[in-house]
Amino acid sequence: MFHLFAKLGSYNIVIIVLLCLNSRLQKFHRDLPPTPVFAYGASRRGATVPGPTIEALQGIDTYVTWKNFLPSKHILPWDPTIPTAIPATKTGIPTVVHLHGGMHEPANDGNANSWFTAGFKEKGPDWSKRTYHYNNNQQPGSLWYHDHAMGLTRVNLLAGLIGAYVIRHPEVEGPLELPHGEEFDRPLIVFDRSFRKDGSIYMNSTGNNPSIHPQWQPEYFGDLIIVNGKAWPKMTVRRRKYRLRIINASNARFFRLFFTNGLEFIHVASDSTYLVEPVVTNETLLAPSEIADVVVDFSKSKTDEAVLANDAPYPYPSGDPVNELNGRVMKFTIKKEREVDTWRVPDKLIQYPSPDLSSATKTRYIAMYEYTSDTDEPTHLYINGKPYEAPATETPKAGTSEIWNVINLTEDNHPMHIHLAVFTVLDQTELVKAEEFKACMSKMNDAIKCQISKHARGKKLRVAAHEKGWKNVYKMTPGYVTRILVRFSYIHSNTSYSFDPTGMPGYVYHCHVSNYIAFPFMFGGYIFKYKT
Ligand code: C2O
Missing domain, CATH: 2.60.40.420 (Cupredoxins -  blue copper proteins)
Structure with a gap:
């Protein structure tokens, strides 16, 4: 995955990024023809699903100008009969970006009605600015950015508008000596998709009750599991510890993840903060948008291969059991050579004020x-x-x-x-x-x-x-x-x-079942306001 880095060590930099939302083709699997997607990228050509991982430093400002280059027509079916961002001229695809987990002023929060179309031609009623300011004045951790447009979130996410965002605090995290650097610390963005034979993303174009809402369905489940933009990818790892920030970016699918060879998850953080102490589990259940920030020690593997698998019924908890397709997530091939591992998992991580x-x-x-x-x-x-x-x-x-x-x-x-x-x-x-x-x-x-x-x-x-x-x-x-x-x-x-x-x-x-995000019928958002 491509990273947009802040340079560690210089402490008064402001990071300015321009991210394009574009439509392009992406290969999800060698046996699948290229798929039309919507994607984020630092340039129009460089857009990918997921988008580039944005790396930020605690307390250092990041400014992002999100620019919309999406085409005039959507690549997925959507439903104009539910409350939806619809431009007056009926051309262009509304989008707005929310940094999930960010603590930022409302004008930078990506409200569902702050959408805009290509070239900022049309804007939603709450739109206020082009360039979002993230002050990153919060605890280090794993965040992600995604579309949040009224009534379109589910299709814009399915089309590919998803990316990871990491806030680091070197002085606080450095001494922990957890796996670090691009090779050993990786976001895994996991979601499910179905494809047609021609490679395009499949989404049922008929709603559950088409005479009222032609397209709307409350949930989406795909056949294949995609990790960082590839279906069932393989990753070769060394016999060492890795930090994996596993983000469930599915619209509706829960994942109950486990390793087929018994490798364990050592949880070091949640979707918001570090844990006080690491917690070891054999499986981990992730609802849409939950994040498991775990260390996996591949030196403990008794085999040279480990499959990361999923056994969560869908819908969760009482839906269908997983099958051969959606029960597997990705495969790790573990190199034979033993290595000296300099990373560790300390007994104590970071203590935040406990709930009072x-x-x-x-x-x-x-x-x-x-x-x-x-x-x-x-x-x-x-x-x-x-x-x-x-x-x-x-x-x-x-x-x-x-x-x-x-x-x-x-x-x-x-x-x-x-x-x-x-x-x-x-x-x-x-x-x-x-x-x-x-x-x-x-x-x-x-x-x-x-x-x-x-x-x-x-x-x-x-x-x-x-x-x-x-x-x-x-x-x-x-x-x-x-x-x-x-x-x-x-x-x-x-x-x-x-x-x-x-x-x-x-x-x-x-x-966060994405069909509900920004869909007012549902828990579309019960706005709370607060005063200082
Ligand atoms: Cu992940 Cu309101 O969003």
Whole structure:
């Protein structure tokens, strides 16, 4: 993968990048004809899926001018009958870029209505600037950038608008001596796609209920697993430790990853921060947009080959079992020679402030609830009975913490992502007499009046040790209340906010099944605004 590097060692550089969004052809597999894709690149010709990995330094500004060179017509079917960014002239493909995991002012956050078409000819109602400013004033870690345009996110992601972004902090991370450098520290961007015989990406062009919404489907599942732009790639590795930042960039597929030869994952970080101590597991479950930042020690391998495999049913948790095609992810060929490994995994990583319940200034109840009308098949998913268009429901203050009780009354596991925040998962408790509670909620839409405390009494799910740190997305189990401690703009106190909270669109939280991102029927985004 191509990297855009900040030069380590010079501490007052500003990185200026111009990234083009382009349409081009890409070979996903030697047996597949070239595939038309949408791609990010530092030049129009150099665009790739995924886009270049942007490397940033903690506290050093990065400016990116995202330019749109997409063609006038989409390469995938989309649906104009759902709330969607549609240019007035009906030409050009709207796009906007969100840096997922970034802590930045709303004008740089890639709001769904800040879209623009080629040449900035047309712009969404919340568009405000061409060049995004990322101050990178946050903890080091793995982020990713992706399209976030209203109603088009699912197709723009499927077409290829995805890339990794790493924030490094050499003084803090250097002493850890974790695998480092381009050879030993790699993002693995994993997603599923289906292809037609001619190489083009296959997406069903008929919706679940075409008489109402001709194309819309709530989920996309592809047959093949793609890693860093190749189907089932092979990677030759030395008998040493590698750091793999595994990003699930699928629209809807969960991955439960494991090595067929028993190699272990040594988790060092989550999608937001380092863990206090490394955690060793044999498998790891990633919902869309979750990141496993792991060290794999290939010197421990008893075989010369290791397949990274997946056994998560789709949809997760109660869908079809994986098959031969989507059950394998990639193959590692491990060189025979023994080597001296200079990388290590220290016993202690980085200690961030642990969650402090007493610091929470507010407790909120966030009920995800489905409304099925007799005629309209795509079930409306609302939060506390409110659609996306409703005024902001949450108004936390910068730098404060809150307890959110996320009550999932739907049938599906929803990976909930919050912009401009990190959170820790406190517990997950099953709802007892859930039907009674649901019936009450459908009338009152008020968890307290519906006596949530009487219902949140069932069995508890264990939060895995490697998921106990700070995260920005987590799996909201259906039928459970997930209690999280949310911290807004964590490790950001040396930045002052000077934006106008009334004029701007604020931030969103949403389910990261990409068909739902920026799709207001669903958890398209329940905007919260906050004031300083
Ligand atoms: Cu990864 Cu609102 O996004």
